[in-house]
Amino acid sequence: MADSIIYHIDVNSAFLSWSAKKYLEEQPEKPDIRTICAVIGGDKQKRHGIVLAKSTSAKKYGIKTGEPLVRASEKCPNLQVFPPDFNYYVKQSNAFITLLKEVAPSVEQYSIDEAFCDMTGTRSLYGDPVDFANTLRERIYKELGFTVNIGVSVNKLLAKMASEFEKPNRTHTLFPEEISQKMWPLPVSELFFVGRSTEKKLHTLGIHTIGELANCNPSLLTSHFRKHGETIWNYANGRDLDFSASHDTANKGYSNETTLHTDVTDAATAKMILLSLAEMVGARIRADKAYISVVSVNLVTCDFERYSHQKSLYSATNITEEIYKTACELFEQMWKHEPIRLIGIATSKATYEQSYQYDMFQSTNYEKLSKLNSALDSIRDKYGSDAIRRACFLEDSNKLSKGMSLAKFDAKQKRTVDGNS
Ligand SMILES: [Mg+2]
Structure with missing residues (x-):
């Protein structure tokens, strides 16, 4: 579409910025940790934490995200390490997405600190898309207290590439006519979806820049990388192939499955296994403060x-x-009464955003259930997973004729649960 306008909005050093905001709220007299040599790092006491985010001055010392804190401290002797606060980060992330939804016709959260906004058709409302990106950037800083980079282009890929240019607190464009000048001189490793091993292989083929990749024969790439070769060739040429579909974070899911020692032949047993699987999957999702759809x-x-x-x-x-x-609904639709030897639940399209849309006809009390679930999680954390059993397990365990008793099922399941994606 010729007139599409997409923003990619990325919080600058999100965890560090958000912690900086939190400390300024708590202790306004202390220096802003964004202005000193600081990192957000795992557990300092345990000594094997890693750098989760770094300040601009920590970056100047060559400190990298993901490297051990011990090594980072060697690079910068005055390095200050602050612990992460994921609950606070989720709140900031929600506030960020809420603000974007106020201004953009369509918002797609891409990770905890990134989102795409489809701004197509908003020119009459907001004026020039680049000017408005600057206005939005300032508004985010003023209202939320952290800076972002905004990439502006005609598709998600180019907008994302653009937001990666010089940081922090900048707006960049990468329109198709700017690709050869702004994107092609960059090393291939900067291209979205080119990992370390792909980069190495490309180097052996004599391809070092995104431009060299864009202008090579695509059949050379497919012969070495198959489908992935075609994908990165298209990216290098600025063509977007709905890349969010293959993105891990956006598509993150949680699944568990159980191989049964005896085939299950009745729906009641199958549904109990589904409940147990739903419990495990649900607890993992809540532990990540995520939501699946x-x-x-x-x-x-x-x-x-x-x-x-x-x-x-x-x-x-x-x-x-x-x-x-x-899961029960799906099971009823699909089961043809043949004996089952494996049952699994998989969930996907995880987000970090709570988006309950209350349905008028929905009788479920979400808030109550949500509280109940958290209470169950914390009791299980403290006293073990057997501390609480769903009442239906207790009631139904006597009724199972063909199935196994709950105690036996639990024991078997512990040995056989293997899906942990
Ligand atoms: Mg970021």
Whole structure:
């Protein structure tokens, strides 16, 4: 589309900026940690933490995200290490996305600190897209207290590449006519989706810059990298192939599955296993403070046939009961009464954004369920996973004729749960 306008908005050193904001709120007399040599790092006491985010001056010492704190401290003797506060970060992230939703017709959260805004058609409302990006950037800083980079272009790929240019607190454009001048001179490693091993292989093929990649014969790339070769060639030429579909963070999911020692032949047993799986998956999602919006059920029959059905939820959730309810629905749709040897629940489209859209006809009390789920999680954390059992397990365990008793099922499941993606 010729007239598309996409922003990619990226919080500068998100964890460090957000912690800086928190410390300024708590102790306004202390220096802003963005202005000193500082990092956000894992557990200082445990000594094997890593750098999660760094200030601009820490970057000048060559400190890199992901490197051990010990090594970072060697590079900068005055380095100050601050612990992360993920609860606070999630709040900041939510505030960031909420503000974007106030101004953009369509917002796609890409990670905890990044989002795409489709600004197509807003010129009559906001004027020049680049001027408005600057206005928005200032507004975010004024209202939320942290800086962002905004990349402006016609598709997500180019907008994301643009937001990576000089940081912090900048707006950059990367329109198609600017690709050869702004993007092609960069090393291939800067291209989205080119990892360390792809970079190495490209070097052996004599390809060092994004421009060299863009102008090489794509069949050379497909012969070495198959489909991935075609993808990066298109990216190098500024062509967007809905790349969010293959992005890990945006597509992050949680799944668990159980291989059964005896085939399950009745729906009641299958549903209890689904409840147990939903509990595990739900707890993991909540531990990450995430929400998922797609649930799927996988079944493997005694003949090793695999079925999978999935459903998109009306709104993202992390509530066990909702995952369980959806899984049961799917199970009923797909099960053809053949004996089952494996049952799994997979969830996907994880976000860090809570987006309950209250449905008028929905009888579920979300807040109550949400509190109940957190309470269960903390009791299980303290006293072990057997401390609390769902009442239906207790009631139904006597009724199981073909199935196994709950205690046996639990014991088996512990040995056989293997899916932990
Ligand atoms: Mg960022």
